[in-house]
Amino acid sequence: MTALGRSSVRHTVTLPDRSDAVELSWHGVTHTGYRRTVNEDSYLADVPLFAIADGMGGHSHGDRASDAVVRRLQAAVDGEFIEPAAIVEALHRATADIHELDDDELGIGTTVTGVGLSLVDGRPVVSVFNVGDSRVYRFVGNDLEQVTVDHSIVQEMVDAGQLTAEQAEDHPESNVITRAVGFSLEPDIDMSQLELRAGMRLLLCSDGLTKEVPLQRLRLHLAARLSARETANALVDAALAQGGRDNITVIVIDVVRAPGD
Known part of the structure; x- marks a missing residue:
């Protein structure tokens, strides 16, 4: 387990033209859970980049794979905004790092999901990235929306109409993913953008x-x-109360202030 950044902070980012600012508050926390002996999750929590990587359970050194990803993402930061291209490049570099670490014929790898504070035509936005089945959700008003799409066998079955989303959560193959960072393959990364509110x-x-x-x-x-x-x-307490069968990592980010408010 690797935890980088600042776990609980309130931070203001001034826009380049000094006309307005973004204020964020966040907290990151991780727990090994009750069934695992090693925490293979890692996270990064600091402006402008927040990410969670879940090392492949059942493979040796999954914690080393997740560590490589969050360290490469942290190294890509140069200022209080980050370009989506820098995130993609960091994940490709992490793939090479993981390949060097891999001494297991089964291979090692990790999921990764996260958000970065980016500028588009001088306007701050949230860049969302994802590989695997770790998730980003957005909560606005009283509505909760899953922003990322799982790269998993059961998600493909949901997309094909063979399962409902509720059935997918309890399916015996719910932990089988179709994309990862590692395993000597170049990562296939989903990228999207959200408006700051x-x-x-x-x-x-x-x-x-x-x-x-x-x-x-x-x-x-x-x-x-x-x-x-x-x-x-x-x-995290709620997940533990339900059994805590896996490593649990959570980052909550509040947008306290955004341009135009």
């Missing part, structure tokens, strides 16, 4: 949370409007 909450998590806590419970925790720290800790 004051009051918006972002939830980043490994599947140790979502396999234990259903969507409606996630929404209730985010809707309670406790601080980012209290919310992240409460979500």
Whole structure:
């Protein structure tokens, strides 16, 4: 397990033209869970980049793979905004790092998901990236939306109409992913952008949370409007109360202030 950045912070980023600012508050937390002896999750939490990597369970040195990813992402930071291309390049470099670490014929790898604070034509936006089945959610008003799409066997079955989303969560192959960083393959990265809005909450998590806590419970925790720290800790506690069968990592980010508010 590797935790980089600052776990609980409130931070203001001034825009380049000094006309306005973005203010964020966040908290990151990880737990090994009750069934695992090693925490293979790693996370990075600091402006402008937040990420969670979940090392491949059942493969040796999954913690080393997730560590390589968050360290490469941290090394890509140069200022208080980051270009999406820099995120992509960091993940490609992490793939090479993992290849050097790999001394297991089965290979090692990791999921990764996260968000970066970027500028588009001088306007701040959230760049979302994902490989695997760790997730980013957006909570606005009273609505919770999964922003990322899982790269997994069961998601393909949902897309084909063979399973409902609810059935997919409990499917015996729910942990089989179709994309990863590592295994000597170049990563296939999903990238998207979100508009910044004051009051918006972002939830980043490994599947140790979502396999234990259903969507409606996630929404209730985010809707309670406790601080980012209290919310992240409460979500981990909820996953542990349901059995804590896997490593659990959570980052909650609150957009306190955004341009145009």
